[in-house]
Amino acid sequence: MAQMLELAAGLPEITVQPGEFLCIEGGAGGSIWVLISGSLVVSKGDVQVNAINRPGAIIGEVGVLLGSNHSASVQAETVCRLYYAADGAALLRTDPEITTYVATGLAERLNFLTTYLADLRHQYGDAPGLAMVGHVLNQLASREGPKARPGSARDPDPEY
């Protein structure tokens, strides 16, 4: 992560006070932050799901790559200093070293998931839902096709 601090050193620096939000769950994505110092908490709904306190940690890159809204809220727990790219997509397009670093991090996380799930399948292989994990991961890894567009015009109420 120290490498990311070096790569991002040319970006503008911002300071966030305790209690301030970097982003709100469901809000529009598009920006990328790199933590220089301080501590942040990540929450979904009322549940805290993660803490970010390692210098060099990247925030917002998944939403930028998927073009999606923020999947969680990120709030400063202490005074935080961060590098900030308002247009995260432009940063990734123009800086191949940062893009490679981000891609490597995502590949590592994917590897964590697949190895964890493979072990789950090994240990709990009798349950149908777990026995299929390997198959599902292979299908998802090779999936091609249009992005799903959910919803019904005839009955748009998601309750039913």
Add this chain to the structure above:
Amino acid sequence: MRILLVADLHYALPQFDWVVGNAEEFDLVVLAGDHLNIASAVPLEAQSVVVMRYATTIQALAPLAMSSGNHDLTGPDAAGEQCALWLDEARTLGIPTDGDSLLVGDTLVTICPWWDGEVGKASVAAQLARDAARRPRHWVWIYHWPPLGSPTCWTGSRHYGDADVLAWIEAYQPEVVLTGHVHQSPFKPDGAWTDRIGSTWVFNAGQQIGPVPARIELDLEASQAVWESLMGFEEQSLGEDRPAERTVF
């Protein structure tokens, strides 16, 4: 012929596991729509892969028929109307699905898609007319949305049903219509898991929490239907001309 009806599993994987574990006891397993959950954090693309894997697992144990519900729609068809594009793969895997008709012994099962526009509606109307012309001794429809005005579409505060399927039932009088969609109906005092419209029996098992789905077991030879849920157990003789009194309340 023994039929298991479940619907509205909404990506509840333990409930799919339960179906896998019990499929072999039936001559036909019916998943009557809303396999996916558009409110889930898991993308529909991933959910559909998982559900398709469940479908092939169930199909290896017992004949399976699966129709779409409104949560299963993933994109527009050639007419620009929303449909369950991913269910095309089920057909290629030999699983009867939207628009197909399945003959099991002397029972014709017509699997109606969730239609989402006038072209889809016309297609369902044509499908029903086609099967009406060749109906054998038993004719069963799978259609996600219960008919309007029926207690099988009672939410607890209003009837939330489909007027078009009601008209089709009145026109063709199939023996049985297997539905879902309105989760609360069997669990409300003024609702029901079964209804009689003319000579047609309509069923909706409802949706419940936990690892075991609310379900209906239907035996066409014995003219018997059984509803099992967290609320309890009720029976219905199909030889009667009206639904039995509710007993779980």
